[in-house]
Amino acid sequence: MISPIVRSAITVATFAPVALLAVVVDLWHGRWVSVGILGVATMGVVMTPAFFYRVVKTRNPDLTRIAAARPRLDALVSGMLSLYVIPAAIVLLADPTSRWAALTAILFIVAFAVRSNTVLVANPMFSLIGIHPHDVEQSDGTTVVVLSRRRLLYAGELARLILIDHGIYIDLGPRAIKART
Numbered sequence: 001m002i003s004p005i006v007r008s009a010i011t012v013a014t015f016a017p018v019a020l021l022a023v024v025v026d027l028w029h030g031r032w033v034s035v036g037i038l039g040v041a042t043m044g045v046v047m048t049p050a051f052f053y054r055v056v057k058t059r060n061p062d063l064t065r066i067a068a069a070r071p072r073l074d075a076l077v078s079g080m081l082s083l084y085v086i087p088a089a090i091v092l093l094a095d096p097t098s099r100w101a102a103l104t105a106i107l108f109i110v111a112f113a114v115r116s117n118t119v120l121v122a123n124p125m126f127s128l129i130g131i132h133p134h135d136v137e138q139s140d141g142t143t144v145v146v147l148s149r150r151r152l153l154y155a156g157e158l159a160r161l162i163l164i165d166h167g168i169y170i171d172l173g174p175r176a177i178k179a180r181t
Contacts, residue, residue, distance in 0.1 A: 012044025018087040061160035069153035072133040079122030
């Protein structure tokens with residue numbers, strides 16, 4: 001399972017484009033507020049790939065046979081809409097007098113995205129670092145979400161999966177299987 005700090009960093013990285021947009025349109029008239037927003041967003045953007053490329057590889061994976069798999073193409077579209085388009089529209093349409101209402105609306109969207117695991121399974125930011133979500137049926141019939149650098153996963157193949165949240169795994173890829181078996 002991922003720690004609350006890592007989940008927070010992934011969430012901040014997810015909403016970094018919206019935070020940058022808020023700074024660009026000067027939603028909060030304050031230099032230090034803008035610097036703080038940019039600093040937090042940058043930290044989240046740096047920590048997310050570090051988690052996927054460094055920390056995940058230090059965990060013990062489970063060897064799992066894939067019974068069926070399909071890419072979650074709908075996840076990218078719904079993630080783009082719910083995590084970028086709607087918050088960006090809120091920021092762009094908010095005038096400085098309604099900035100607290102805009103912040104409240106965005107925080108509501110953030111809370112929903114975290115509670116529904118949207119930041120893990122439908123995160124457009126993951127596509128930028130080459131991670132794609134898949135619905136995978138395991139050999140025992142359980143359906144889980146697998147985040148993988150591979151665009152396609154195939155039925156019958158073995159995968160080394162690391163559990164990061166309830167029903168959400170990261171695939172280490174085929175090279176990891178060859179090197180460790």
